[in-house]
Amino acid sequence: MRVAIIREAMTMTKAVSGGRATRRQFLKGAAAAAAGMVVAPNIVASAALGSGDRAAASERLTVGVIGLGERGQYDTGAFMSQPDTQVVAVCDVMAERRNAGKDLVDARYGNKDCAAYIDMLELLARPDIDVVLIATGDNWHSEASILAARAGKDIYCEKPMSVAIAESRALSDTMRRLGRIFQCGTQRRSIGNFRFAVDLARSGKLGNLKELHAQEAAGMPPINEIVLPAEAEPSREQFDWNRWLGPALWRPYNKQYPTRGFWSSHLDFSGGSITEWGSHTVDLCQWANNADDTSPVEYWQEGERFIGRYANGVKLVIRTGLRFGTCPVRFEGDEGWVETGDSGQMETYPASLLQERHFNGGYPSDNHVRAFLDCVKTRQQCVSNAEVAHRSISACHVANICKRLGRPVKWDPVAEACIGDEEANRLRSRAYREPWYL
């Protein structure tokens, strides 16, 4: 059934030669794939209506949302706030979130048109959907993005984009291989204070860069591989346990697994504190070091800190204790430094670097979403494109491998392999549970 649906989508796509205008034809004429759809209203009516400050239907990008937890709902709001989008479908393996997502979308548009799915493959099979927002747990980010690319969608995917290095490598390759536009939800690349700090580093105003400090998430449980006791598995309608696990090792259901406080520190589903914030903060350090196509060449631990050294000699310091709210970074050169975080506060040395600039706090994704939508229309690469995000999260993963092995690790960023350390290399990938494949 799954493949048949995707095949149907691709057949329809090829039936009319491409282009955005052509996809709009589907909007007016396509019928939703009915099988397995929990709520399948008419997808035509409201999508075709234009009103107020919204673009005409023919100019709108249609959006499907996969994963409607807290972050997914927030991002959905960011997509819906853009005048040229129309969210037409939501998907979540949890009934509660699925229904909340549908309610959110329907309330925004004042109708009941949003379709709701348990199975992302059915959403992806809809040929009338142009782009997908993926806000599942980390375990699914790579595979869901790859499935979306195979179905011909452009993708905005929350961070971190992988649980293992090989996953995000495959993701990046697939985006290029299938000509897709991808934006990772590292939205701090689109927020003023972080952009300004990066610009100070890249423009030489801090002198020669020496150290780039990236905060890891504070207060998370230690990373683990805990096995929980079996509990009665809910119905698929209430919670599709098998689909939630996806490519990860199977185990009996326990209601703790799907709680974010649990899975985000479990190795099967995430990378813990280093990937949780490092996907943002290490990413900003990579950007500041003009290292978007590489990553540090060796890693070691000093106390509670993990140090990476780039080939150009600059050090990446993954640590805690930085100031100015969540996800702070600090860039140090031989002539100055800058430190900032989500509070919007920023401190520089010399203070004159700041020159009357003031930044708002928070971490809104609206500008990042807007930039993604513009790239979908022009086919330009996004600022947080797949290769950029892969390199950033790779640095986090290698730091985690260093932590796991308790010894320094040398890294070849071209071969993307640990040098002279077979055990470390085994940890670069994880075998996917069938039928999923990268």
Place this chain on the structure above:
Amino acid sequence: MLSKRWTPALQERQRSVKNKRFQFVYAAALCVAAVLAFGQAWAQAPAFDENAAIGVLSGGASPIEKETVCRELRQKGTPASVPALAAMLPNPELSHMARYALEAMPFPEAVQALRDAVGKTEGPCKAGVITSLGARRDAEAVDLVAPALKDANVDVARAAAGALGRIGTKRAAKALLAYEATAPESLRPALAEGLLAAAERLAKDGENGKAAGIYKELQQDAWPMNVRMGAFRGLMDAKPGKAPKRLLAALQGDEPMFRDMAAQIVAETKGATDRYAAALPTLPVAAQAALLRGLAERKDPSAHAAVSQALQSADPAVKVAAVKALGVLGAAEDVPALTGLMGADDAAVADAANASLTSMQAKDVDPAVANAVGGATPAVKAKLLELLANRRAEQAVPLAVASLKDADAAVRGAALSVITLLGKQEQFADTLASLSTAADSSERSSVEKALIGIASRGGDATVASALDALNGANTQTRVSLLRVLASTTQPKAMEPVLASLDDADETVRTEGAWAVISAATEMGKNPETKQRAVDALNAVLAKSQNNDVRQRAQEVLGSFK
């Protein structure tokens, strides 16, 4: 079916949380996890006993126990554990966990076990084994995997297509191509993706001709758009010498997705800039706009002349694209044209010109912009002053001072913005003078902001100037100067501000009190000046009779606690 794979074991476990054996296993697993999780973490976990692990795999242990062992074998297993793992591959309950260990093992015994399992497995297990061989890029597995393309189980067939693509040898590509003509619709997307992956690998291995052949095949209209787009990009990589011709053709074509993708490839690649530049004016307008984006992104200065020429286009989209491209490629000689466009009726053109002039990095742009100020209309002059300030140009401040007496209010406002941002002690007197000539309270407020900006950079000298200026000043000027002095929070500067609480003039007393509160709010943020803030607020409470002032002073005092 997958969710039921462990059903018997699960049911057993659900019945038997009381089951002692499972309790033991679970407790042991938790202990292991806890040890793994804390302190210096995994590295200090107990030594791994491979023989014991093999015993768990070969005996009657539960799936959870075997899975725990497989996690460790993935990292530490040797060829000794391969036979036990291989025996698990045909078992739907155990196959994936066995692959979890085997797929990562770098020695030949592991990959041989996976090869051997192709003929011993079916359905999901076979799909998994084939996927693992693909992940290993096992060239010797091609002949084992290729027949699986015709497997009745679509997951197996898809896995085979994916694995052959990943392996990507000539033989693997041949197997995929051989099946293309007869492949069922259900397999064609996976087949196409496999072919794209194989072509990519062939090109990396120097087989560019074979790769190009595959890409050309996948560009046929019969394939889905994403496959065609991927093939187009791949063909440019495989045959870079022919890329300019193909990209220009795509730019002129009638498929917008290919046009825009071609422009993006121009952006990401090097060479042939002269060819693209020469073709630029001959292209349809949509293609010109797209190519201008691409030329700007590749940052090759040799495209400059063509981009400058495109500025003359009558098409708004081309003009905007050219203006944006000059933001990257532009030189000082482009400044007059761009400053001229800042007053364009088309807001998109005007905004783009402003943005490009702000971002241009070329030499001598600042003086060129400054030169344009003299002959500009008032509206453009105001924009140019702000533009110079945003560029932090040294020419901005003297031009701003000269504009403080301009007849146009917008120009005077822009001049004050410049001084707010960049002004120093040297501009204090001229700026203060404009306080008395301000047209209204709004402009007076702007002058105050400019003076405060100067004070933030001017240090003691500015404080001294402000203190001098207080002598003989009228009420409005005194109030403004008290605010300026208060903004510094310096003890010397605060003396007249605090003294104003006893001033004979009620306006001065009230506005002075507000200035004290404002300064105290700032001082209260710093532990070193917090007591001064408290003292200042208490002075306000002791002397001011204004209820609003008193209420606010108490609120700020309360916030310190």
